[in-house]
Amino acid sequence: MFNPSPRIECLPITPRQACWVIDDALLDPQAWIEQAAAEAGAFREAAHNAFPGPERALPTTLSNALATFFDAHLRNRLGARRTVRMHARFSLVARAPHTLAPTQRIPHVDRLALEPGQRAFASVLYLFDDPALGGTAFYRPLRPPAEMIGLLRDSAQLDGDAFTARHGIGAGYPGPSEWFDRVLAVPARYNRLIAYDGTVFHAGQIDSPLRLSADPRQGRLTVNGFFVCRMPAAA
Template sequence: MFNPNPRIEIVPIAGRHVCHVIDDALLDPDALVALAAAHADAFVETRHNAYPGPELRMPDGFSAQLDAFFTRHLRRAFDVRRTDRMYSRLAITATPPERLAPSQSICHVDRLSVEPQHRIVASVLYLFRDVRLGGTTFYAPKHPPEVILPMIADAGNLDAEAFRARYGIATGYMTASNDWFEKILTVPARYNRMIFYEGTLFHSGEIAHPELLSRDPRAGRLSLNGFFTCRRNLAPA
């Protein structure tokens, strides 16, 4: 299902970090969109993460294909020797901006803390043709962890009014720098484009036109998201 001969573009993010961009990632992306549409009623909004819309966990067999693609083409680039665990999901960004929780109104990381032996890698495959629905933007914190981490904790605990009063961050999709984070790179969306990046980087969907969002998998901002917990290569003696 995945392109056996992908062309991988390396896009610098900041400092030592990069984003790996792959166009034409699937041999038949329309089939995955059709699958999402056929199972639209099975998409559900979950409480275990801050994703602003419904999700559909993919079968282990499909996730194994994604992991095999990662292992063959990207593992060496992230300096890891194996995948300890991973999963994938289809997701549709659909929450109206005025209904976002504080944790959805700021950029995020896929894992705040990582064991020294592990590296977190994430992937996004864009499955929509209207590029106005937005790609992915990366941010750099403007403050040290001892300042940023309490703010992130409050984003998960305070209501929108209290969070805005304390931090000056309004409810809505984040698309620009603010007092807390600097916008450093946007990877534009393109149908059947997939990106891979380190999951400890702050990032967010670039939702500049929320009026276009839809829960319909054929019309909305449908993506395939992969999350990999990888074992780092052994340090040289």
Template structure:
């Protein structure tokens, strides 16, 4: 299923790796698009995260294959030696900008339960050919952690008008830096491109043309997302 001889490009900012990019990641990526189309009715929205669309949880058997490939080719790049927890899903961004809640306006980190000595690694596989649907942007905070934490908390607890006014944050998808975050990297979307990055880096989908979003897996911004909680190497 996965390319056994991947070509991995590491993208750095200030001489530090931010994202690892694998093109031609799957041997038959079209099969995933058809799988998603065949199961379109099973995609669901949820309140467990801020994803602005619908998702389909994938079986553990597939997640194990993804984790095995990750372990063979890229887990060491994150100074990790073992996967402790994992899950994967198919995802479709579907919400128009007026329907977004404040917590969907801002970039985010992946909030999975971790303990000292553990880290989170995430991946996104782009399964759409229309590059205008957007890749992924990475961001660096411009303020101390406690102020950023307050912003994130307020994005979940305040209504849209109050949040926009208090934090001077415009509604809609985040695609550029602002007074809160500096955009440090943008990875363009490409069909069958797989990216891996630390879940602790602020990131957001680059939804530059929200009018092109669709709930049809053959037309919309279909991605395959994986998340791994890993144990770091011993110091």
């Protein structure tokens, strides 16, 4: 299902972290789109999720293919030793900006249950042919850690109006602000796969929300993978 001889590019995010980019990742990306379209009625939004739209668990055969590709080509590049577990889903960014919850208005990190010596990694596979629907951006926090912790806590606990009043972040998709500096933006490209450390602040770069759609054949369809990996002892 995946390109057996991928060309892999490294884009630095920080001096110690990078985004790995693979173009032409799938041999038949249209088959994955058709799979998502066939299950469109089963897409659901998850409560208290940073992702702003409906999702559907990836079928086991596709999830296994992604896991195999990650282990073969990306895990070592990300500095990990062994994959402990993973899950993946079809995802569609589809929310209007004014409906976004506070957690969806700011960059986020991937919160997975981890044990000592483990780290979370993520991948995004773009399955749409309209680059204007947006790629993925990475950010660094601009405020002291205590203030950032307060921002993240409030984004999960306050309603939209209270969150805006306290932190000055209105309804809208994430972007650079007095809280976050964008350090890398990876453009979307049909059949492009990216992988990165999930502890880096990131968000979809949604600059044209009017183009969004809940139709898997027309909208910002991605496959989002999440990997818990064991790190080398010295990490």
